[in-house]
Amino acid sequence: MQFQPRILVCLASEEIMQNTLPALRLRPAMVIIATSDSEPARQGALQFSRVLHDAGWPAHAVRITEHTPDHDLGNISRYAQELAAELQGQHPGLPIDLNASGGTKVMSFGFVGALAGLGDAWYCDTRHGLLEHLGGGAPLLLPADLLKLGDVLQVQGYRVVTDPTWNPTFVCAAAARADLTEHLVLEAPRLNGFFGYVNRLTREALPQTRTDGSIVRTFRAEILAQRPLFTNNHELARPFEQAGIWEWDGDCRFVFAGEASARYAGGGWLEEWAWLTLAGLQADGLIPDGHWGTNLRVDAGHGLQEAASNELDAALVWRNQLLVLECKTGVQISTEGGSQSILNRLDSLRRHVGGAMGETWLLTARRLQQGNGAAARERARAYRIRLIEPEYLIDLRLEICAWMDIATATSAATEPP
Numbered sequence: 001m002q003f004q005p006r007i008l009v010c011l012a013s014e015e016i017m018q019n020t021l022p023a024l025r026l027r028p029a030m031v032i033i034a035t036s037d038s039e040p041a042r043q044g045a046l047q048f049s050r051v052l053h054d055a056g057w058p059a060h061a062v063r064i065t066e067h068t069p070d071h072d073l074g075n076i077s078r079y080a081q082e083l084a085a086e087l088q089g090q091h092p093g094l095p096i097d098l099n100a101s102g103g104t105k106v107m108s109f110g111f112v113g114a115l116a117g118l119g120d121a122w123y124c125d126t127r128h129g130l131l132e133h134l135g136g137g138a139p140l141l142l143p144a145d146l147l148k149l150g151d152v153l154q155v156q157g158y159r160v161v162t163d164p165t166w167n168p169t170f171v172c173a174a175a176a177r178a179d180l181t182e183h184l185v186l187e188a189p190r191l192n193g194f195f196g197y198v199n200r201l202t203r204e205a206l207p208q209t210r211t212d213g214s215i216v217r218t219f220r221a222e223i224l225a226q227r228p229l230f231t232n233n234h235e236l237a238r239p240f241e242q243a244g245i246w247e248w249d250g251d252c253r254f255v256f257a258g259e260a261s262a263r264y265a266g267g268g269w270l271e272e273w274a275w276l277t278l279a280g281l282q283a284d285g286l287i288p289d290g291h292w293g294t295n296l297r298v299d300a301g302h303g304l305q306e307a308a309s310n311e312l313d314a315a316l317v318w319r320n321q322l323l324v325l326e327c328k329t330g331v332q333i334s335t336e337g338g339s340q341s342i343l344n345r346l347d348s349l350r351r352h353v354g355g356a357m358g359e360t361w362l363l364t365a366r367r368l369q370q371g372n373g374a375a376a377r378e379r380a381r382a383y384r385i386r387l388i389e390p391e392y393l394i395d396l397r398l399e400i401c402a403w404m405d406i407a408t409a410t411s412a413a414t415e416p417p
Contacts, residue, residue: 010034030061205259221258222254228252
């Protein structure tokens with residue numbers, strides 16, 4: 001990274017993004033992080049400094065100044081003036097810019113006045129992707145691809161533990177059965193019964209583990225269903241056979257090709273639809289590499305309280321904002337307790353991993369019933385979680401492009417790169 005011969009003063013807060021984006025956009029040679037004694041601000045300053053070091057700033061170029069007053073305009077102004085004089089003495093001739101987005105409002109007001117005439121003062125408008133010049137100058141556009149997926153997660157205090165997005169075995173399998181996946185998506189509004197039947201099969205087949213990771217039951221390839229598959233679903237069972245998912249005797253006996261095949265049948269196909277959609281957008285040049293991933297496991301570090309690991313079925317970063325896709329094919333979304341549990345988890349995920357500008361969509365293959373289904377929709381709206389129901393799954397590519405605010409070609413989303 002090439003740095004500009006300028007100093008940027010930032011006001012620490014628990015919202016890291018509003019300090020990270022200006023620093024990455026302006027690329028100053030030195031960043032001063034002024035933090036009050038409040039614990040959220042101190043933790044925010046530490047996390048912001050880690051982000052800058054990982055982005056390429058050397059240790060000596062990032063400095064945290066503690067005990068910054070967060071109230072009493074007179075004290076704040078005097079502190080800012082003393083800091084400015086110190087910086088001018090240490091780095092004569094370097095302009096001193098200010099990012100006034102963080103801290104308290106009175107801190108921002110005091111620093112703007114104290115540093116007036118020493119450089120530029122900026123405010124980061126993350127929603128609209130702009131750095132607004134507080135002196136009346138032209139705003140600076142924040143590039144839509146400024147942050148990659150790993151960057152946004154790091155800003156929120158998370159790290160990627162596993163990323164199988166481009167695992168060669170998975171990629172080949174997903175491409176080979178893309179037609180089956182698309183067919184399931186197209187027919188999803190009419191397949192409630194079939195999905196329920198297959199989900200019961202896979203629950204019997206897949207391993208069971210305790211919360212400590214110990215194995216209760218190993219994978220079982222051969223399953224005898226309690227009843228035969230309905231006749232009108234036979235035409236779906238055969239394509240599963242042709243795709244190498246299972247062998248079926250035409251009655252109640254199913255033999256899965258392996259654990260990965262059973263996971264596909266039991267709902268993994270919807271996650272693969274998300275992968276095919278995002279991979280197609282990358283192949284068409286609409287999403288750069290490194291801005292999305294599927295089946296990610298992330299966890300928090302550096303002693304953060306929300307340190308439990310999280311599974312992300314699919315995630316995309318664009319315009320420096322995170323979109324998380326959660327995929328569900330089970331009936332739980334239509335039950336009162338099940339939908340509440342799912343939405344509670346997604347709400348927590350949105351707030352902790354996505355940050356203030358994060359967005360979460362819940363993709364469901366199960367048709368919502370009257371009563372409980374209406375309640376699930378209302379809960380999703382209350383949690384600001386978008387519900388993508390079966391009839392709209394086929395339009396996932398168009399919906400993502402609308403969220404990205406880009407035009408899209410009409411080519412099929414299932415074409416892998």
